[in-house]
Amino acid sequence: MAAITVSVPGLLRECIGGALRAKLAAATAAEAVEVMLATFPRLKVHLYDEEGRMRDHVFLALNGASIKRRTDLDIPLRDGDRLDVVQAVSGG
Amino acid sequence: MSELLLLVGTEKGAFTARYDESTAQWSTSGPHLPGWEVSALTLAGNGTPRLLAGTTHYVYGATIRSSDDMGRTWDEQPGSPAYDAERGFKMNRIWTIERTASGSLLAGVDEAGIFRSDDDGQTWSELRALTDHPTRVNWSPGNGGLCLHTIVQDPHDANRMWVAISAVGVFRTDDGGASWELKTRGIPPVPTGGDGVGIDRCVHRIALDPGAADTLYMQFHGGVFRSTDAAESWHPIESGLPSNFGFPLVTGRPGELFVAPLESDERRYMPDGRLRVFRSRDAGESWQDVSAGLPGEPQFVNVLRGAMARDPGNVGGVMFGTTMGQVYATHDSGETWQELPMQLPRVLSVTAHRMGA
Numbered sequence: 001m002a003a004i005t006v007s008v009p010g011l012l013r014e015c016i017g018g019a020l021r022a023k024l025a026a027a028t029a030a031e032a033v034e035v036m037l038a039t040f041p042r043l044k045v046h047l048y049d050e051e052g053r054m055r056d057h058v059f060l061a062l063n064g065a066s067i068k069r070r071t072d073l074d075i076p077l078r079d080g081d082r083l084d085v086v087q088a089v090s091g092g
Numbered sequence: 093m094s095e096l097l098l099l100v101g102t103e104k105g106a107f108t109a110r111y112d113e114s115t116a117q118w119s120t121s122g123p124h125l126p127g128w129e130v131s132a133l134t135l136a137g138n139g140t141p142r143l144l145a146g147t148t149h150y151v152y153g154a155t156i157r158s159s160d161d162m163g164r165t166w167d168e169q170p171g172s173p174a175y176d177a178e179r180g181f182k183m184n185r186i187w188t189i190e191r192t193a194s195g196s197l198l199a200g201v202d203e204a205g206i207f208r209s210d211d212d213g214q215t216w217s218e219l220r221a222l223t224d225h226p227t228r229v230n231w232s233p234g235n236g237g238l239c240l241h242t243i244v245q246d247p248h249d250a251n252r253m254w255v256a257i258s259a260v261g262v263f264r265t266d267d268g269g270a271s272w273e274l275k276t277r278g279i280p281p282v283p284t285g286g287d288g289v290g291i292d293r294c295v296h297r298i299a300l301d302p303g304a305a306d307t308l309y310m311q312f313h314g315g316v317f318r319s320t321d322a323a324e325s326w327h328p329i330e331s332g333l334p335s336n337f338g339f340p341l342v343t344g345r346p347g348e349l350f351v352a353p354l355e356s357d358e359r360r361y362m363p364d365g366r367l368r369v370f371r372s373r374d375a376g377e378s379w380q381d382v383s384a385g386l387p388g389e390p391q392f393v394n395v396l397r398g399a400m401a402r403d404p405g406n407v408g409g410v411m412f413g414t415t416m417g418q419v420y421a422t423h424d425s426g427e428t429w430q431e432l433p434m435q436l437p438r439v440l441s442v443t444a445h446r447m448g449a
Binding site: 010011012014015041042045046047049050051052055056057058087088 | 127128149150151152153155166168170172174175176177179181182183
């Protein structure tokens, strides 16, 4: 189990209690996403659409690299890793 | 004396304005919910005043938020309107939130549908009969989306209401939403690519005459209409207006209504760049330009459909906001106008309320 930090864009800070970052414990990236959504359930409607697909202009980044298109999130985590909710830059 | 409270939803947050009648001055607050598109904003609550905001963001979707301290803090409602996945519809925007006489709430949304809450906005349920209407397969979005933007309730019959959907038409229920009938006779179709059989009517706004529950008015995509038979049939009332294209329409006294015509569909700004409001006091038979006090310099702006409201405590009170962020108010049916002391983001919604007694 690794101690990691998750972060959200400013517009979603209320979903995680008013802060931009929070600490979580998870062994893999898949588990980290699961724990994040279980801990902060209000994130779900903003990250996923009615059919459970991640919204078009949002992605998750593990240590700065997008994992949106990865089908296998069984990625081992280490203490200090970062999982960021990122708003994709779309437009000028 | 009750206080006039104006709630203004914009593309980047919500604002409030309170009117001090003794000094004729406005005091403003905001932005509340900064960064969120506030497409609907109203005052509700059973006992305690509660602000309800329909918030949207093109990235993060649409939800309803509430504030019980006049906007200082907000709670996102976990039971916000949402279509069940098997419906196949998306929740793109909350267009309007209306309180019913019994204290329930109704929300009109994009994709077009209507939701009801019986717990002050905490949880919402879809009134499925509307989206199950046999014409639904042919509904298609207009420029503003496939939006149910207007809900009009009959003050004399709690089971009757009308809803308006852009590029589709008007529907009426006489049984509290258990069934709906399309009511577009007399309204011409617009080219949506649909089959034009009954739907394809781009209704921009409807409002009820306060003096006659069977009389409604409509600002259409190309025309202003009146119905005197509860929307069974519609008849044009646009003679005397500089244009029949526009978005907002509000009623004041019985037979009195206000519109803000635009140059045309292609040029969605004020005719000749002059910010003008038109009033009728004979149910649309004739119209007067009531623009004294509005800016004389060029104003190539629009007034969106939800951005004009009437003061519930003064039949002569009308307020509107523009796409360039100015807000104007009249307390004498348009004889004089006052600009509120704030320059806002694009104004999407304006509602007026009375606080206290």
